[in-house]
Amino acid sequence: MSDSPPTEDTAARRVVMLTGLSGAGMTSSLKALEDLGFECVDNLPLSLLGGLIVAEGGLHRPLAVGVDVRTRGFDVALVLNSLAALATSPELDLDLLFLDCDDAELARRFTETRRRHPLAAGRPLADGIKLERQLMAPLKERADVVFDTSDLPPGELKRMLESRFGRGPEGRMTTFVTSFGFKVGPPREADLVFDVRFLNNPHYDPALKPLTGHDPAVGAFVAADPDFAPFLERLVGFVEPLLPRYRAEGKSYLTIAVGCTGGRHRSVFVAETLGRRLAEAGHDIRLRHRDLPTP
Numbered sequence: 001m002s003d004s005p006p007t008e009d010t011a012a013r014r015v016v017m018l019t020g021l022s023g024a025g026m027t028s029s030l031k032a033l034e035d036l037g038f039e040c041v042d043n044l045p046l047s048l049l050g051g052l053i054v055a056e057g058g059l060h061r062p063l064a065v066g067v068d069v070r071t072r073g074f075d076v077a078l079v080l081n082s083l084a085a086l087a088t089s090p091e092l093d094l095d096l097l098f099l100d101c102d103d104a105e106l107a108r109r110f111t112e113t114r115r116r117h118p119l120a121a122g123r124p125l126a127d128g129i130k131l132e133r134q135l136m137a138p139l140k141e142r143a144d145v146v147f148d149t150s151d152l153p154p155g156e157l158k159r160m161l162e163s164r165f166g167r168g169p170e171g172r173m174t175t176f177v178t179s180f181g182f183k184v185g186p187p188r189e190a191d192l193v194f195d196v197r198f199l200n201n202p203h204y205d206p207a208l209k210p211l212t213g214h215d216p217a218v219g220a221f222v223a224a225d226p227d228f229a230p231f232l233e234r235l236v237g238f239v240e241p242l243l244p245r246y247r248a249e250g251k252s253y254l255t256i257a258v259g260c261t262g263g264r265h266r267s268v269f270v271a272e273t274l275g276r277r278l279a280e281a282g283h284d285i286r287l288r289h290r291d292l293p294t295p
Contacts, residue, residue: 014062020099042066098143163253179271181263190257213268263291
């Protein structure tokens, strides 16, 4: 499917069909797409979908349609058949976006918000989540794009949607360079993961322990490791030539994850340094430090 941004005058109408697991971020995703200029419709009966997409006067306005288990007359086979029919139209540029999330995080979200899961009436919440995951599996398999929102911080899902579907320079790919701690685990969305735990650890220096990789003293400590400079050159030399290749394969965003033990010192400094080098080479780079406290 195309990665071109939505416009009013393109030959094909951009359509994003948004589906996924309840609690995975459907509402916030539709709001983000609306901010990007999409006409957004949630829970439209499937029988009306074709008419909405080809409605007179709106042929070239980008459209996002939310379809999930709450949709009247929802049936996975019917959704798949509708997608197959719509995909044959030369007037449409269609993507199926699936929002995923792990069971524990979904349970936490429903418990915190005190919302009822749509498939948990008369059964435990965990059973409702499990049933929905089984029901939606064919749509996840068919999806053009899958976003796992399990450990995304506030705002990150919107940035991912902007990168994939937003207006921007044609042919551009956004690369997210993310630091993390292995004690929590690598980011689920990571395409490339690098382990920097072999570098000397500032955690064991009492003066550096309370600092982060943003602090010059920590950076100087890590950079003083004799393995740091040759590793960084090999890392940049490995990653930088890959970015145009990923873009040529149609990716509009890529996530590079750099991990140390806690995600506070070494990984932050290496991610910052790698991101700066890639940006200097002309790539669109966004930095994120998953396990640092938000200021």
